[in-house]
Amino acid sequence: MYSAAPEGSWASSAARRRNMQAIRSRDTKPEQLIRRLVHAQGLRYRVCARPLSDLRRTADMVFRPAKVAVFIDGCYWHGCPEHYVSPKTNSGYWSEKVARNIARDRDTDDRLTKAGWLVLRFWEHQPSADCADEIAATVLARRGGIRSD
Template sequence: MDAATWVAPEGSWASSAGRRRNMQAIRSRDTSPELALRSLVHAAGLRYRVGAKPLPGMRRTADLLFRPTRVAVFVDGCFWHACPEHFVRPKTNPSYWNEKIDRNVRRDRDTDTKLAEAGWLVLRFWEHEPPAECAALVVDAVRQRRAEATRRT
């Protein structure tokens, strides 16, 4: 079926064949902001898991995960997570997108709460934030928690 004759299925988010192709091509991991952050954190000598679940049974993954120090890092996209600085609500298919984005934000807050209750430090960064600044915060947090754990033993 070509783009001219394509019709969105009932209840679909895709308003056109082109939009559908575009949406299917969006990465859920290994985005440019994530790769830049990971590169800087790795260069600082820290090792981490990528796309790992912080808690058993949790169906959510962190972009960088430091299990021994319980630090979970998320790099949130401005559109998908409703960045207060850059997010603009879509005008096409607004009922779908409003619910989708609001659900993402609610899930983010729920994740933050569950991880904090389990003793994790959650660091969230927006995709537009400078990677060097984010990496410095991650490195400092992991090293501080590592030092605190050493003092306790």
């Protein structure tokens, strides 16, 4: 174990480094709940998949035939206007990191839209049932299907 951050580390301390490495990039609780609700509505999808093979970015849920890509964004990592709070330690680094994430999100949206995809983005704090209902309605509408509820 390190008593301090390794030379050249992005982490401000060894403890912070361990903490940050433990954060999930996929299969978060909000993602899992929304996926279960969408699956319960009879829809099938790819998890953590690339909508476009030449784009090195993955969506949380991909509906290929309907060309719908779903992202469930974490409030901290994607700069939620309601909940993001700049950190007190190493704030310059983390604020720049979140700004780069936001820019990458917009670039991803633009590239997918130009390729004919519909991008749906939700914040982790939004009600899961509402997100799942919007996803299902959108996918069914793009497939030309009619809801039966």
